[in-house]
Amino acid sequence: MRALYEDGGALLRARSLLWMMARREIAARNAGSAAGVVWAYLQPLLTVAAYYLVFDVVFAMRLGENAPTRAVGAFLIVGALPWMAFCDAVSRGMNSLIDSGGVLQKNPLPPALFPARAVLASMVIYLPLIALVTLAYFPMHHFSPALLALPLLFLAQLMLCMVLAYMLAILAAALRDVLQVVAFLLSVGIFLSPVLFPVTMFPEAWRWVLWLNPMSSLVMGYQAVLLGGNWPGAGVWGGIGVWLAASVVVLDRLVARSRETLVDWL
Amino acid sequence: MAGATDVALHAETLGKGYKLYDSPRARLKALLTGRTYHRSHWALAEVSFELHRGQCMGLIGDNGAGKSTLLKLVAGTLQPTTGRIERRGRVTAILELGAGFHPEFSGRDNLYFAGALIGIGERAMKALEASIIEFSELEHAIDRPVKTYSSGMVVRLAFALVTAIEPDVLIIDEALAVGDQHFQKKCVERIEAFRQRGCTILFCSHSLYHIRQLCDVALWLDGGRPRAFGPTERVLASYEAHVRAMDGASGLSAPKSTVDATVGQLVPADRRAGIHEVRVAGLEAAPPAGELPLLEAKDLVITVTAYVNADEQPSVGVMLEQLNGVGITSVTTHGDGAAPERLADGRWRATVTFPDLPLHTGDYVVSAYLFDSRGIVVYEEWQDCVRFKFVYPTMTPGLVRLPHAWT
Numbered sequence: 108m109r110a111l112y113e114d115g116g117a118l119l120r121a122r123s124l125l126w127m128m129a130r131r132e133i134a135a136r137n138a139g140s141a142a143g144v145v146w147a148y149l150q151p152l153l154t155v156a157a158y159y160l161v162f163d164v165v166f167a168m169r170l171g172e173n174a175p176t177r178a179v180g181a182f183l184i185v186g187a188l189p190w191m192a193f194c195d196a197v198s199r200g201m202n203s204l205i206d207s208g209g210v211l212q213k214n215p216l217p218p219a220l221f222p223a224r225a226v227l228a229s230m231v232i233y234l235p236l237i238a239l240v241t242l243a244y245f246p247m248h249h250f251s252p253a254l255l256a257l258p259l260l261f262l263a264q265l266m267l268c269m270v271l272a273y274m275l276a277i278l279a280a281a282l283r284d285v286l287q288v289v290a291f292l293l294s295v296g297i298f299l300s301p302v303l304f305p306v307t308m309f310p311e312a313w314r315w316v317l318w319l320n321p322m323s324s325l326v327m328g329y330q331a332v333l334l335g336g337n338w339p340g341a342g343v344w345g346g347i348g349v350w351l352a353a354s355v356v357v358l359d360r361l362v363a364r365s366r367e368t369l370v371d372w373l
Numbered sequence: 374m375a376g377a378t379d380v381a382l383h384a385e386t387l388g389k390g391y392k393l394y395d396s397p398r399a400r401l402k403a404l405l406t407g408r409t410y411h412r413s414h415w416a417l418a419e420v421s422f423e424l425h426r427g428q429c430m431g432l433i434g435d436n437g438a439g440k441s442t443l444l445k446l447v448a449g450t451l452q453p454t455t456g457r458i459e460r461r462g463r464v465t466a467i468l469e470l471g472a473g474f475h476p477e478f479s480g481r482d483n484l485y486f487a488g489a490l491i492g493i494g495e496r497a498m499k500a501l502e503a504s505i506i507e508f509s510e511l512e513h514a515i516d517r518p519v520k521t522y523s524s525g526m527v528v529r530l531a532f533a534l535v536t537a538i539e540p541d542v543l544i545i546d547e548a549l550a551v552g553d554q555h556f557q558k559k560c561v562e563r564i565e566a567f568r569q570r571g572c573t574i575l576f577c578s579h580s581l582y583h584i585r586q587l588c589d590v591a592l593w594l595d596g597g598r599p600r601a602f603g604p605t606e607r608v609l610a611s612y613e614a615h616v617r618a619m620d621g622a623s624g625l626s627a628p629k630s631t632v633d634a635t636v637g638q639l640v641p642a643d644r645r646a647g648i649h650e651v652r653v654a655g656l657e658a659a660p661p662a663g664e665l666p667l668l669e670a671k672d673l674v675i676t677v678t679a680y681v682n683a684d685e686q687p688s689v690g691v692m693l694e695q696l697n698g699v700g701i702t703s704v705t706t707h708g709d710g711a712a713p714e715r716l717a718d719g720r721w722r723a724t725v726t727f728p729d730l731p732l733h734t735g736d737y738v739v740s741a742y743l744f745d746s747r748g749i750v751v752y753e754e755w756q757d758c759v760r761f762k763f764v765y766p767t768m769t770p771g772l773v774r775l776p777h778a779w780t
Contacts, residue, residue, distance in 0.1 A: 127489050131475075138477035210473050213466075214490050215449030282401040364404055367452045368392055372400065 110363035111355065117217035125220055129227040136228075147232045151191055155240070158183050170305065176247065176334045185333045186302035186326045188240060192233035193268060193322050194293045199225040200272020201289060204280050208373030218369055219362075222273040230265050237261065244333045251336030260328045260339070263347050267321060270351065274358045277365050280372040301326050321350045381461050381542055381573035382424040382447065388455035389417040389442050416442045417597045420456075424573050424590075426541075431588035431605060432577040433612055435619075439597040440577045441546065444468065447575055448544050462541025465491070469546075470531035476520035480511060480530055483519055487534060501537045508559070509533035529556055536563055543567060544575045554646060554745075554752050555683050561750050581609055582742075582751055617698050647753040649720065650678040651741045656761055665736055665762040673727040675759075679713075679743045680720045681752060689713050689723040690742035695735055696760065701773065707748040731774040734764045 118125060137146045162168050162180030169177050176182050200222040204211070207221045241248075241257065248254060279285040297303060299320045306314065306327065317323040324346025328339035365372075392411035394400045399410040417439040424430055432440050445451040446458060448466035473487040484505060488498045506515050509529045511522075519527060543564065568574055568587075578584055584591060584605060591608035593601040595615075601608045655670025673693075681687045690705035706712055706723055713723035739759040743752040765774070 123494065124489050127486070127495075131486055135475055135477065138475070210490065212445075212450055213468055214473065216490065278401065278404065281404050282397045284397075285401075360407065361404060364407055367454060370450065371391060 111359040114219040128224040132228040155184050185330050189329050190302050196226040196229035196268040197272050201275040201279050204276040211370050222276045226268045226272050247334050248336035253332050253336050253338040256332050264325050270354045270358050277361045379426040381426050383459040385421050386456035387420040387453050390415045390454040427571040429574040429588045431584035431591040434594035438594040444544050444546050464542045465540035466544040470528045474519050480515040505533045505537045542573045546577045558745050558750050646682045648679045648741050648743050648755050651758045652676045653759045665760050668761045668763045673730040676724040677741050678722045686746050688744040688748050692740040694738045733771045736762050
């Protein structure tokens with residue numbers, strides 16, 4: 108764990124730089140457009156609004172008997188928003204090292220800064236959106252004390268994204284094909300998650316597939332809190348813990364093995 | 374002379390090995406399995422040196438000798454494979470200027486961000502901002518996006534930024550070619566001022582003239598290994614011998630058969646900055662085909678005409694070499710306490726006379742140089758501008774007729 112411990116320390120020492128880089132990344136993504144940073148929030152917000160309009164207002168679709176909520180749109184939004192945040196953070200984080208090759212080759216900076224910056228910049232955008240959805244779902248959770256689980260879930264998602272993004276960024280530096288493979292996995296991953304359908308609607312024999320998706324437990328956690336006002340069950344926390352621990356171990360290995368040559372690959 | 378306490382830079386058996394993989398696939402496999410799939414290529418090995426405060430080390434060597442790798446190791450952008458390096462104080466590297474700038478943001482925004490990358494926080498930058506902008510002379514453009522800057526402007530801003538805080542160790546990679554003459558001079562003056570206040574400098578350049586001017590010691594790298602380290606003049610002498618031997622082997626300066634230029638003239642005498650004309654007086658007007666013009670006069674008189682943009686007196690230098698590259702002598706106006714004269718059209722002219730040219734028979738080459746008044750900035754070097762033949766009727770072999778006396 109020494110390699111990761113060193114990187115964590117470096118991130119902590121450079122936290123003000125990290126924060127500045129994250130702020131600038133958000134500004135840079137929309138630099139040159141008239142609405143500027145508003146776009147960053149508007150895109151996911153409009154997507155969510157479209158779900159609501161299409162599924163709940165126009166078609167008024169209903170889920171089955173065992174579902175935690177009847178309205179399809181309302182159900183979809185709770186899972187889709189964290190999933191979009193995950194995809195955004197992981198794909199941007201994965202590209203961050205390759206994109207910053209020039210800067211890294213000229214400045215003595217810890218490489219971990221760059222995936223961390225990308226993930227942080229994504230999360231800064233999605234955090235207020237999730238808070239907004241939480242307010243809008245008041246009729247379902249009635250501000251139950253279970254809402255206290257939300258910051259924990261969000262923090263776990265932030266950690267998971269940072270670890271996975273850094274891991275994929277190193278792999279992508281070694282072999283660019285990783286970018287394509289992961290982009291594909293992220294686009295089909297939503298079908299291997301309980302975002303579109305509640306777990307209960309998945310055939311019993313295929314449910315194990317859901318655990319291959321690192322976001323499954325987190326999505327279930329969000330659904331439990333926001334849709335029912337319930338504290339997420341032990342399975343949720345266990346799933347998150349296993350995914351986090353496993354990816355931390357893998358990341359540590361990768362960091363230790365690539366430490367000396369990583370910048371040369373960019 | 375100096376105690377161990379003022380060591381600013383200490384490198385010990387520094388080495389950098391690159392892992393070469395046959396394909397990126399092998400790279401990924403090595404990463405995932407932890408096994409070895411690479412061949413090692415040592416870009417740098419066994420480099421040890423120690424520099425004290427205020428010392429300046431020149432780094433020379435052929436292309437691919439490991440100079441850039443060493444600079445990056447010292448700067449900290451590369452991790453050494455073997456050995457260690459100790460740096461004391463703030464290290465600033467002028468490697469590639471302007472790399473961290475974002476084209477969509479204004480120069481001012483970029484200052485704050487690029488400043489953060491090199492350790493200048495927001496508050497420190499507020500204090501430094503005005504002086505950086507002033508030095509870069511970009512007051513009128515600082516709030517425009519950097520994408521509208523010319524490449525020279527970007528480099529000016531970047532240089533002003535990285536040198537805004539006085540470093541303890543400064544690493545320069547051929548960066549003296551910054552912008553126009555005027556700004557180049559400012560840069561060199563700033564670096565010179567750092568040095569006088571005790572900044573340690575690591576300087577890599579192909580210009581041996583600059584290394585001679587600036588450096589106390591020199592390190593010659595050859596194939597990634599140190600070939601010579603010590604006082605500049607000694608190292609440069611053996612390096613120059615090596616370069617000459619290499620050129621000789623590859624036939625680079627084998628005498629060309631048809632050179633008929635008796636007067637080197639680059640362009641019409643317009644306002645182009647640089648050397649306009651180099652004239653050698655008394656050359657045979659129409660030499661036989663395939664032969665160099667003969668110097669018919671007894672004295673060698675060389676006149677250099679040049680123009681500089683800045684309204685300052687330049688210095689002019691002239692070098693005399695054998696055609697096969699063996700240097701004979703070089704003289705400069707600043708070195709001899711002389712000065713070029715100003716012509717009515719704003720150009721500068723200097724004439725040097727070697728009375729009763731004390732050379733043996735042979736083919737000779739004249740090169741001309743244009744410097745700032747103190748000879749620190751080389752505005753232009755014009756190698757091999759005039760060639761001539763000189764005949765001294767004697768049977769005894771030799772190169773130079775030294776003043777001598779029999780007793």
